[in-house]
Amino acid sequence: MSPRRETYARKLDLTRGCVEIGHGGGGRTMAQLIEELFLAAFDNDWLRAQDDCARLTVPTGRLVMATDSHVVSPLFFPGGDIGCLSVHGTLNDVAMAGARPLYLAAGFILEEGFPLADLQRIVTSMARAAQAAEVPIVTGDTKVVERGKGDGVFITTTGVGVIPAGVDISANRAQPGDAVLLSGSLGEHGMAVLAQRENLSFDTSIESDTAALHGLVAAMVAAVPDIHCLRDPTRGGLSSALNEIARQSAVGMRLREAAIPVKEPVRALCEFLGLDPLYVANEGKLLAICPVEVAETLLAAMRAHPLGREAALIGEVVADPHGFVEMETVFGGHRLVDWLSGEQLPRIC
Amino acid sequence: MSPRRETYARKLDLTRGCVEIGHGGGGRTMAQLIEELFLAAFDNDWLRAQDDCARLTVPTGRLVMATDSHVVSPLFFPGGDIGCLSVHGTLNDVAMAGARPLYLAAGFILEEGFPLADLQRIVTSMARAAQAAEVPIVTGDTKVVERGKGDGVFITTTGVGVIPAGVDISANRAQPGDAVLLSGSLGEHGMAVLAQRENLSFDTSIESDTAALHGLVAAMVAAVPDIHCLRDPTRGGLSSALNEIARQSAVGMRLREAAIPVKEPVRALCEFLGLDPLYVANEGKLLAICPVEVAETLLAAMRAHPLGREAALIGEVVADPHGFVEMETVFGGHRLVDWLSGEQLPRIC
Numbered sequence: 001m002s003p004r005r006e007t008y009a010r011k012l013d014l015t016r017g018c019v020e021i022g023h024g025g026g027g028r029t030m031a032q033l034i035e036e037l038f039l040a041a042f043d044n045d046w047l048r049a050q051d052d053c054a055r056l057t058v059p060t061g062r063l064v065m066a067t068d069s070h071v072v073s074p075l076f077f078p079g080g081d082i083g084c085l086s087v088h089g090t091l092n093d094v095a096m097a098g099a100r101p102l103y104l105a106a107g108f109i110l111e112e113g114f115p116l117a118d119l120q121r122i123v124t125s126m127a128r129a130a131q132a133a134e135v136p137i138v139t140g141d142t143k144v145v146e147r148g149k150g151d152g153v154f155i156t157t158t159g160v161g162v163i164p165a166g167v168d169i170s171a172n173r174a175q176p177g178d179a180v181l182l183s184g185s186l187g188e189h190g191m192a193v194l195a196q197r198e199n200l201s202f203d204t205s206i207e208s209d210t211a212a213l214h215g216l217v218a219a220m221v222a223a224v225p226d227i228h229c230l231r232d233p234t235r236g237g238l239s240s241a242l243n244e245i246a247r248q249s250a251v252g253m254r255l256r257e258a259a260i261p262v263k264e265p266v267r268a269l270c271e272f273l274g275l276d277p278l279y280v281a282n283e284g285k286l287l288a289i290c291p292v293e294v295a296e297t298l299l300a301a302m303r304a305h306p307l308g309r310e311a312a313l314i315g316e317v318v319a320d321p322h323g324f325v326e327m328e329t330v331f332g333g334h335r336l337v338d339w340l341s342g343e344q345l346p347r348i349c
Numbered sequence: 350m351s352p353r354r355e356t357y358a359r360k361l362d363l364t365r366g367c368v369e370i371g372h373g374g375g376g377r378t379m380a381q382l383i384e385e386l387f388l389a390a391f392d393n394d395w396l397r398a399q400d401d402c403a404r405l406t407v408p409t410g411r412l413v414m415a416t417d418s419h420v421v422s423p424l425f426f427p428g429g430d431i432g433c434l435s436v437h438g439t440l441n442d443v444a445m446a447g448a449r450p451l452y453l454a455a456g457f458i459l460e461e462g463f464p465l466a467d468l469q470r471i472v473t474s475m476a477r478a479a480q481a482a483e484v485p486i487v488t489g490d491t492k493v494v495e496r497g498k499g500d501g502v503f504i505t506t507t508g509v510g511v512i513p514a515g516v517d518i519s520a521n522r523a524q525p526g527d528a529v530l531l532s533g534s535l536g537e538h539g540m541a542v543l544a545q546r547e548n549l550s551f552d553t554s555i556e557s558d559t560a561a562l563h564g565l566v567a568a569m570v571a572a573v574p575d576i577h578c579l580r581d582p583t584r585g586g587l588s589s590a591l592n593e594i595a596r597q598s599a600v601g602m603r604l605r606e607a608a609i610p611v612k613e614p615v616r617a618l619c620e621f622l623g624l625d626p627l628y629v630a631n632e633g634k635l636l637a638i639c640p641v642e643v644a645e646t647l648l649a650a651m652r653a654h655p656l657g658r659e660a661a662l663i664g665e666v667v668a669d670p671h672g673f674v675e676m677e678t679v680f681g682g683h684r685l686v687d688w689l690s691g692e693q694l695p696r697i698c
Contacts, residue, residue: 021695022690024420024584024695024696025584025585025689025695026583026584026585026586026589026630026689027584027585027589027688027689027690028688028689028690029690030584030585031593031688049519049520049521049597050520050593050597051445051446051519051520052415052442052445052580052581053413053414053415053442053443053445053446053448054413054414054415055411055412055413055446055512055519056411056412056413056414057411057412058407058412060409062404062405062406063404063405063406063407063412063509064402064403064404064405065402065403065405065452065454065487065488065507065509066401066402066403066454066488067454067455067456067488067489067490067505067507068456068490069456069457069458069490069491069492069505070492071373071458071492071494073498093401093402094402096400096401096402097400097402097404099402103414105414105415105416105507106416107416107417107418107456107505107507108418109418109420109458109503109505138414139414139415139416140416141416141417141418141505142418143418143419143420143503143696144695145420145500145503145696146695146696148497149422149499149500150498150499150500151494151498151499154458154492154494154503156416156418156456156458156490156505156507158414158416158454158456158505158507160412160414160509163404170398170400170404171398171399171400172398231401232401234375235373235374235375235376235379236374236375236376236379237375240375240376244380244399248398248399281375339376339377339380340374340375340376340377341371341376341377341378346370346373346374346493346495347373347492347494347495
C-alpha cells in the first residue's frame with residue numbers, strides 16, 4: 001500500500017507565491033513545500049520515504065565526507081546559480097580526496113518573502129546538476145527565517161563518497177621535486193559573480209566555470225593512482241590553495257606565471273579592477289601535485305577530459321622550511337605569492 | 350614532520366573581537382579563525398589534516414545520513430544553545446533509523462559583527478555535546494555574510510551512522526494493533542525557547558530537554574530489535590510526528606490524553622499562551638511504535654535509561670484509510686489531532 005498523499009486546499013503558487021514562515025514550521029505547509037517543490041525536483045526513493053534521514057548502500061572502502069555552506073550573492077550569475085554551485089562545490093570537495101561521490105544531503109535556510117519561482121529555479125538547477133553528476137540528493141532540511149534575517153537562500157550541502165583502493169591523496173603529501181598541474185584557466189567564477197554583482201556596465205562575457213570535477217578526477221586517478229595532492233582553488237583562489245598545501249606538506253612551491261592559463265576577458269577585468277587572478281575564486285578547476293616522472297602521463301589524462309583540455313604544468317614543489325610559494329613573473333622577476341589576507345570578494349560561493 | 354603552524358600577527362581577540370567579512374574569505378584570516386576557535390574546540394586528527402573533507406573508517410552495514418539546519422532564536426536559552434542543539438538534532442535524526450551515529454560535519458554561516466566570545470561559547474557547547482555523544486565533528490565549513498544578511502549564527506550539521514544488522518525502522522512500518530510509546534514529557538524545548546524569546550516576566554523554570562538520544566535508542570534496539578518506527582517529535586511536536594507516520598504507514602492512531610506526560614510548568618505556560626503541548630517542539634524525546642506483544646519489554650528498556658525514565662504507553666495504531674490521529678481526552682471525549690498548519694513557534698530549532 002503506497003503512502004497516502006496529503007491533499008492540500010490548493011497547490012503552491014510557484015509563479016507568484018513567496019516563502020512564508022510556515023514553510024519552515026514542520027507542519028502541513030512545510031510538507032506541501034517539500035512535496036510540490038523539493039520532491040518534484042529531486043524525486044528519488046530516499047526522499048520519497050520522507051524520513052528525517054536516508055538509508056544508503058555504500059561499497060566497501062574508505063568513506064569521505066565534506067560539507068559546504070553556500071551564500072553566494074547574487075543567487076543567479078552568468079554560467080550558474082547557487083543551486084548548481086552548491087552541488088558542484090561539495091562534490092568537488094569529496095572528489096579532491098580522489099573519491100567517487102555517492103550521495104548528497106541539502107539543508108536550506110530560506111528568507112521569508114523569497115519568491116517561490118526563484119526557489120524553484122534554484123532547486124531545478126540543483127536537481128539537474130545532481131543528475132548530471134549521477135549523485136542523488138537523498139535527504140534534506142528546510143528552515144525559514146524572518147524577512148531581514150537571511151538573504152534569500154543559503155544552501156548547505158554535504159557529500160559522502162568512497163576512495164578507491166590504492167589511492168592516497170592528501171594536502172600533506174607534496175614532496176620536493178613534485179610537479180604542480182592546473183586543470184584550466186583561472187578566475188572565471190569570481191569575475192562572473194563580481195561583474196553581475198556590481199552591474200558592470202560593459203559586457204564582460206565571462207561565465208562561471210562551475211562544474212563537477214569528479215569525472216575528471218576519476219580519469220586522472222585511473223591514469224596515475226599515485227597523485228599526491230588535489231585541491232580545487234575556490235575561495236582565496238590558486239594562491240590560498242597552494243599556500244595551504246605548502247603549509248600542510250611543509251614544502252615550498254615555485255610557479256611560472258607564463259604557464260598559468262588566464263583567459264583574456266578575465267585578465268582585462270582583473271586589471272581594470274586591480275585584482276590578481278591568482279586570488280580569484282574558481283569553481284571548476286583543480287590543482288594536482290604528483291611525482292615528476294608521471295607528470296606528463298597525468299597531464300595527458302587531464303587534457304583528454306573535457307574539463308581539463310587546457311591543463312598545464314605550472315610549477316614544481318621545492319624544499320623550503322618557510323613554506324613560501326614563489327613565482328617567476330612573465331618579466332623574469334620573482335615574487336612571493338602570499339595567502340589572501342582577509343577577503344577579496346565576499347560571498348563568492 | 351608535522352605541518353607548519355601559521356604564525357599570525359596577533360591572536361584572535363576572543364573577548365572583545367567580532368566576526369569580520371574576512372573570516373569567510375578563504376585566506377589567512379579564515380585560517381586563523383579555524384585554528385584558534387574551531388580546531389581548538391573540536392580538536393581531532395580529521396580536522397587537523399585541514400583538507401576540505403574527512404577520510405573516515407566505517408564498519409560494514411547500511412549507512413544512514415541526515416542533515417539539519419539550525420536557526421534557533423535566541424541562540425542561548427535555558428537548558429542549551431544553538432551549539433549543543435545542532436549536535437543533538439542531527440544525531441537524533443540518525444538515531445531514529447535505529448543507527449549508531451559515527452561522524453558529524455558542521456557548516457557555519459556567520460553574520461559580520463557577531464561577537465567572537467559568543468561564537469566560542471557556542472562552539473565549546475558543540476564540542477562538549479559531540480564529546481559526550483562520542484561522535485567527532487570531522488569536517489566543516491565557515492561562511493560570513495554582511496551585517497543584516499544573517500542573524501548571528503546558523504549551523505547546519507550532517508551526520509552519518511550505521512544501522513545494526515536485523516534492524517529495520519521506518520515511518521512506513523506502523524501496523525494496526527501496534528503500541529505507541531513516548532519517552533518522556535512534552536513541550537519543554539519549545540516553551541523554554543519561547544519564554545526566553547518573549548522575555549516572559551514570570552520565572553517559568555522550564556529548561557529545554559535538548560539531548561542526544563542514540564544511547565537510549567541503542568538500549569531500545571538491544572531489547573526489542575523489531576521496533577517498527579522511531580521519530581523525534583521536534584518542530585510541529587507530537588502531532589506532526591504522529592501524522593507523518595500515519596500518512597507514511599497508511600494507518601490511524603488512537604491516543605489517550607491522560608497517558609501523555611506534560612510537566613506542570615509547561616502545561617501552565619501553554620494554557621497561559623493558548624498553546625497545545627501536542628504541537629510544541631521537543632529536542633530530547635522520541636516516539637516509538639512496536640508490536641503490542643513487546644511493548645512492555647520496550648517500555649521497561651526505555652524506563653531503565655536516564656532519558657526514558659518517564660516513558661509511557663500513550664496509544665495504539667488502528668486501521669484507518671483516512672490516516673486520522675484521534676485522542677480520547679481526559680474528559681472522555683474524542684478529538685482529532687491534526688497536523689500543525691503553518692508555524693506555531695518560528696525558529697524553534
